[in-house]
Amino acid sequence: SSEQASTSTKRNLIVISNRLPLSVKRSEDGSYISSMSSGGLVTSLSGLTKTAEFRWYGWPGMSPKESVEQDEIRRSLAPHNAIPVFLDEELAQKHYNGFSNQILWPILHYQPGVTYDEGKWEAYKKVNEIFADTIAEAAQEEDLIWVHDYHLMLLPELLRERMAKKKRQACIGFSLHTPFPPSESLKVLPVAKDILKGMLSSTLVGFHTEDYRKNFSESCEYLLNARVQDSSILYKDRLVKTGHFTVGIDPDKFNETLKKDDVQARIHDLNERYKDIKVIVGVDRLDYIKGLTQKLHGFEQFLTDYPKWQGKVVLIQVAVPSREDVKEYQELETELSCLVGKINGKFSKPEYSPIIYLHRSIPFTELTALYSIADMCLLTSSRDGMNLVAFEYIACQEQRNGVLALSEFAGASVFMADGTIQFHPANIKEMSQCIHQGLTMSKEERKERYDKLAKFVHTNTSARWGQSFVAELSKRHA
Numbered sequence: 001s002s003e004q005a006s007t008s009t010k011r012n013l014i015v016i017s018n019r020l021p022l023s024v025k026r027s028e029d030g031s032y033i034s035s036m037s038s039g040g041l042v043t044s045l046s047g048l049t050k051t052a053e054f055r056w057y058g059w060p061g062m063s064p065k066e067s068v069e070q071d072e073i074r075r076s077l078a079p080h081n082a083i084p085v086f087l088d089e090e091l092a093q094k095h096y097n098g099f100s101n102q103i104l105w106p107i108l109h110y111q112p113g114v115t116y117d118e119g120k121w122e123a124y125k126k127v128n129e130i131f132a133d134t135i136a137e138a139a140q141e142e143d144l145i146w147v148h149d150y151h152l153m154l155l156p157e158l159l160r161e162r163m164a165k166k167k168r169q170a171c172i173g174f175s176l177h178t179p180f181p182p183s184e185s186l187k188v189l190p191v192a193k194d195i196l197k198g199m200l201s202s203t204l205v206g207f208h209t210e211d212y213r214k215n216f217s218e219s220c221e222y223l224l225n226a227r228v229q230d231s232s233i234l235y236k237d238r239l240v241k242t243g244h245f246t247v248g249i250d251p252d253k254f255n256e257t258l259k260k261d262d263v264q265a266r267i268h269d270l271n272e273r274y275k276d277i278k279v280i281v282g283v284d285r286l287d288y289i290k291g292l293t294q295k296l297h298g299f300e301q302f303l304t305d306y307p308k309w310q311g312k313v314v315l316i317q318v319a320v321p322s323r324e325d326v327k328e329y330q331e332l333e334t335e336l337s338c339l340v341g342k343i344n345g346k347f348s349k350p351e352y353s354p355i356i357y358l359h360r361s362i363p364f365t366e367l368t369a370l371y372s373i374a375d376m377c378l379l380t381s382s383r384d385g386m387n388l389v390a391f392e393y394i395a396c397q398e399q400r401n402g403v404l405a406l407s408e409f410a411g412a413s414v415f416m417a418d419g420t421i422q423f424h425p426a427n428i429k430e431m432s433q434c435i436h437q438g439l440t441m442s443k444e445e446r447k448e449r450y451d452k453l454a455k456f457v458h459t460n461t462s463a464r465w466g467q468s469f470v471a472e473l474s475k476r477h478a
């Protein structure tokens with residue numbers, strides 16, 4: 001229970017992720033500006049701050065050489081209990097853009113054809129070592145250490161080694177926020193075994209779904225000859241526990257924001273603007289795993305298959321800029337703006353454009369208002385760890401009971417099968433039919449589906465996710 005969990009979190013908790021809740025950038029006048037980071041990892045961990053206290057170590061997004069400047073960044077992060085781990089710019093870029101986002105990210109999302117690069121791997125190892133040195137210095141034996149995501153898969157092993165040298169035991173949890181592929185896909189990576197060994201030095205390894213957990217277990221069995229016993233893995237005399245922990249959001253944050261006067265005013269204006277028009281919303285980082293090209297094709301197909309909807313429905317797509325130094329993301333951005341132009345060119349009238357495309361980050365209040373006024377949310381990932389946008393849309397739909405149309409390849413589809421309309425994101429015809437089904441669904445059916453989804457979102461919060469992981473972790477090291 002959560003009560004048990006909160007008593008067990010009395011031990012100090014150290015959270016480590018590459019991304020911190022705030023990302024720091026240099027503005028044009030040379031000063032540092034920090035902004036809220038986007039992405040599911042930050043959303044889930046920020047939700048946890050309400051019920052658990054922890055120190056959060058990570059890369060602040062940039063690393064000035066001067067110590068005065070580093071201090072400035074340190075000070076700006078301190079109120080968030082966040083502690084920066086500074087990395088040399090070139091090293092950080094090879095670790096983040098290079099190995100993590102160009103090599104690991106596609107493999108974890110089951111994508112073939114990745115080009116391995118020894119230099120990027122070396123940088124990845126080096127950054128994991130720097131994190132290990134920092135944490136080994138900071139952690140006490142009784143601390144609970146919780147490592148997050150694919151940027152730091154070697155950290156459990158490197159940290160355990162360093163703690164052992166200091167004759168300290170270490171209680172290390174690892175949570176992956178992406179899918180975990182079957183061993184056949186993972187094997188494409190020449191250093192797959194090192195990655196698995198790194199993770200296996202944890203005490204507890206957590207995944208978003210049971211399928212990802214199984215893929216990991218089987219990979220350890222096939223590639224490392226580890227012995228799998230139910231949900232535990234025996235490797236080199238250590239028993240490692242694995243589990244799936246359902247991540248979520250903090251729905252109260254959305255409810256509170258919706259009550260604000262300025263948000264209500266904005267909702268009123270947008271409702272006026274779209275009085276006679278149905279709104280479909282999409283919010284995604286601009287990432288190829290989100291299936292944005294397919295989404296646009298699906299919407300185009302829908303306008304072609306059901307021409308009476310032309311002029312009566314609009315797709316508002318927020319594409320949050322992401323990993324813009326990586327070639328694949330730059331190419332996708334060009335492709336998307338071209339496609340939006342093409343579809344709008346085909347269906348627009350002087351008083352109407354079917355797609356409103358926002359290629360930028362929007363304020364949280366605007367995001368909330370947008371979720372609230374939309375009749376439908378369309379999410380088309382080709383592969384996605386969980387997809388918290390699905391949760392957020394539901395959290396904002398108590399009044400309207402809108403429809404959630406979700407790709408069957410998002411982790412969330414496993415838990416939200418009852419309530420969502422699901423489709424194969426590459427099946428454009430099916431997507432078109434689902435859009436039609438969603439827009440014409442009766443009020444009663446919408447309510448029935450919505451109630452199930454809302455119950456799930458309000459039960460499986462980020463706080464509950466964090467508490468259950470930490471409770472399980474501390475149980476292993478009483």
Ligand code: ADP
Nearest residue numbers: 037038039040041043285320361362387388389
């Ligand atoms: P991913 O982790 O792949 O980006 P998710 O759907 O799980 O996908 O999480 C995306 C998160 O990013 C959501 O919580 C969403 O609200 C958040 N987000 C989207 N736009 C912004 C923004 N402009 N600023 C901050 N967070 C954002």
Ligand code: G6P
Nearest residue numbers: 019038039040041149177178323
């Ligand atoms: C996904 C990853 C996170 C990452 C987020 C945003 O959710 O699992 O680790 O933080 O995307 O991506 P970024 O590259 O900006 O950190």
